[in-house]
Amino acid sequence: MTHKVLVSDPLAEAGLALLREAGLHVDVRTDLSPAQLIQTIPDYDALIIRSGTQVTADVIRAGQKLKVIARAGVGVDNIDIPAATEAGIIVANAPTGNVAAAAEHTIALLFALARHVAEAHRSMREGAWDRKAFMGVEIANKTLGLVGLGRVAGHVCRRAVGLGMNVLAYDPYVSQEYAQNMGAELVSLDDLLARSDFISLHLPLNEATRGLINAETLAKVKPGARLINTSRGGVIDERALLAALDSGQLAGAALDVFTQEPLPPDSPLRTHPRVVLTPHIGGSTTEAQFQVALDAAQQVIDVLHDRPARYAINAPLIPERDVEFIHPFIGLVERMGRFLQQFHPMQVERVELIVHGPLAEYDTKILQAAALRGLLAGVVEERVNVVNADLIAFRRGIIVSEYRQRHHYERYENMVTLAIRSGEQSVNVKGSVLHGEPFIVAVADRWVEFQPEGHYLVSWHEDRPGVIGALGTLLGENDINIAFMHVGRLTPRGVAIIVLKTDEPIPSTLLPQINAILGRDFEARIIDL
Template structure:
């Protein structure tokens, strides 16, 4: 019989499911310190948590019988997933359970802002009856702009169309055909800003999207636009939004998430009457909490019984080769996918995977899902894992194909990924030395030998003297040490490709100085 520890408060439906199950014995022990968890965890096969329990490498080191960690919710920031993978522990979450709740909260926020529900309520309680002051606007025939078009945004679009709203969306990684199927027009960001009466944010948080709603983007919006943020606090420059509201460029805003939570009284949006504030309530419904509890218990029980591993964030399949033998190939494929994303000049539309070598030809599914995970986790706000990566690729309209053993190779195993985007394509190949050590060995026409890990500077440069010296001098000037410098060229005097492993991060200023060197054609910084 499996033993399961529930270390955070879990909805009663989940506890009821554990109580009824005949294959497990469970215990609820909440508010454990790290030391107490380390002492208790060796006795358990499964661990169910929410956001309170921190599953560190030390905890996992002590968890000699642990097989699965179930996170009731989406985020797994409180779990050392890398250490869990190394320990052979499956980590799973419930990425879909909160989607409807968040979509409904988005629509509720729009309605509340448009009809002044919160201030009108407060006014009435204070003894006033001021109908004209709180005259609002309708959703009917308004144009809603969705920034990001993942699962939650699509649910918002469905509900908005029920109000006869026209819905447009910006998501460079979703094809126009996918938008058409949902009854939504895909436009570029500037078009959305200029056209939308109301804008709702549903995109991933990344260096590219941080502060995407800023003074510059707000100046491009319709005068009187309404902004809703149920997604990530750092998507919005809060000072700029406050100023835009005071200036009348933005009519109102509904904010459910903040850069720092909870916000203090000095927050720039606190105290502005046109802003509706809620304390991160997007997923806070009885139904969502019920669904989260039921789903995570069902998933953990199925995993322990070898039935299914759905919503795993670190394991690709439930049957087949030993995971410890497959994982290095999947990790290599994930690095190749991440490189393809970062090096592409436009959103990728087509992915082709070729596997050559006895070791990899039988691993098409896990290698393909590893590749897609590395590619997609940079471009979608949805939680991407080995299980759902192919589905998300399909939802984004990315065409994926696989083949094995079609061409010869100088390597005993070779993973080759070809991608296409509008107006371009690129091929990246990688291999494992001794079955464990990943290397990138080809980028299009460039033969190269690169360790794909950590901070990497990637450059296209003219094949002329002095490039290595000039770039090395600039890196030294900014206190950045070079771990490895790998160079490839297709022919003398043409362009060369450099892939440089760095010992530390590189500032935007340093990157700009490198880009401004006369021989540099293109440069980018990638974290692998």
């Protein structure tokens, strides 16, 4: 089946070409109204947007086939992420592709404010020659305050240091050491506002940052400071900004983003003499648009081919350096969950994931999500994936625990144990990656070793002569070929487990005969992986 991708905002041709080369059907529809998007989206597996498309809860509800929404850029405040998460839709952005462009635009606006570039240009266009009206300030030895110290701010910081500026930074989510490595001094927000000659905002838009720059915070600003915003428009109270400009508390402001976009024609920001405006072009360079298009397209391809998105917003994120090592374990753990779901059906109350060996040093949250997906997919009515697996488990009252054993004495250097519990009942399965391939290596603490794919017959049985031969004879009489078989046991002639793989599916009508061979009250399970 060919996956369909809807591109609802302009996207560089390089991204479109990458999608088509991957065998995806691509429709570019940049003229859709909100109502038309809701009518159109049910046919598509993926949606690629920029800042123009609003992906509301109504759009997400209509997108019954959607697996991924990719934003060709950084900001995702035009996507209802909680609704996407609940629907099991991965939201991904392209946070690195336009970092240099946004940082350079920030520096450009800083220069424009310092030297009245826009006003002087406008004056010259009008036929004037007024050198005295545009007395500027130097930026060398001035203090730049960065509110937020993420990727873009980091690039701005390095450029500002190179221009001879002193840099302060406020970010409650970075360490002093991280800021120092950037060349910045980490301070409180109040301290930054009081000491900075130029203040540059680098914040996501969320409930904590909305209106952060308001009348109260602007009153704390060093008189005559200049404000730059290339992040999100909603972080500034624009009325308070205008008041600070009118009073002289701020000497100027340079804005690339606004609370309402496009900026209304009658906005007083358009005519204020101390304001420099650009129409949200921080990431608008040929190089940036090329890269964010490739990043968004590649993540769509990855998700539609059951690979993790590199920059997922609402799914566990794997650091780039760890992807090659962690990725095989994701598929392994999901198949371990599917195995347990079929081998020992129960009303699951607890799920335990134990990570053994050097693997325990990694961030393995995505393994927990993959295990839940394997356990719950197909047995709950919701679509389950790594995006919403935790949420679905929580709503169903399933307690999920993860443990790490960095030093262990098992047979395999890196191993994962997945256990499910209900009251006094419990069962576990162990897995490892061998030579790059996933293997289940133990079932209920009995050592076996097989790749979890294909058709299986799995059961407890009495370890006595004749059982395996009788099973082989029964399957042979029904033209079912055995690919391989493993027996795991703790003691001779005790209760053992048999894992038997077949080339053909085993019909459920054979189960009564199989169970008769096994003895006691054992019941075999037919498992498809």
